[in-house]
């Protein structure tokens with residue numbers, strides 16, 4: 001068995017004096033996509049923030065590439081290859097798409113900026129077409145793609161995505177899912193929270209189910225997808241067996 005790309009050991013994290021995620025353990029293998037499922041307020045975003053380091057860490061361990069990182073600030077985690085795309089927001093709405101991408105390169109040596117921007121434009125040609133448009137004037141889906149592109153500029157090896165398809169048209173949701181698959185095919189490990197549970201399970205290798213801050217279930221996406229409890233709670237009670 002290869003070493004996991006990320007290992008969480010009994011992670012307890014939250015805000016102020018309130019632990020929200022409790023004793024959460026799991027391992028993610030490199031190049032896999034894992035969907036994190038759970039009801040509203042279950043603690044999904046809180047878990048992603050704990051991995052990136054933007055909330056209060058109470059106890060446990062986060063091991064990334066063999067190193068414990070739970071006491072490192074977010075920028076140190078970014079440097080080591082963790083990219084986090086928080087839920088729906090556009091960082092610099094008054095700047096053009098091209099200027100946003102330039103900003104996203106700030107941690108890279110300037111000699112690498114053009115190549116980095118070239119790579120994400122190849123992935124999302126829309127960014128080239130809309131290069132001069134103010135980011136705040138993009139549609140919700142386009143802003144989401146810009147945010148994903150901004151994080152991908154620095155070539156993370158672990159990508160944390162919080163509700164990347166929220167508010168997107170079905171077509172754009174499909175584009176986002178296809179992009180996530182392409183990214184993972186390059187060896188990037190992905191942990192994604194998705195409101196479109198059905199769609200996310202179809203592109204995922206594994207699934208984690210969280211209830212009230214604790215791990216409730218974990219397994220292959222194909223198995224979790226057919227579990228009666230999951231179907232009932234997250235998939236509207238039935239699932240088309242032919243969907244895959």
Ligand SMILES: Nc1ncnc2c1ncn2[C@@H]1O[C@H](COP(=O)(O)OP(=O)(O)O)[C@@H](O)[C@H]1O
Nearest residue numbers: 015016020038039040041042043044045046047
């Ligand atoms: N910034 C915050 N400060 C304090 N409590 C928060 C904060 N963000 C979320 N919470 C609380 O943490 C719990 C889990 O929230 P969250 O992780 O956002 O759930 P999910 O992403 O699964 O919907 C909720 O009870 C929420 O009120």
Ligand SMILES: [Mg+2]
Nearest residue numbers: 044045046087
């Ligand atoms: Mg959330």
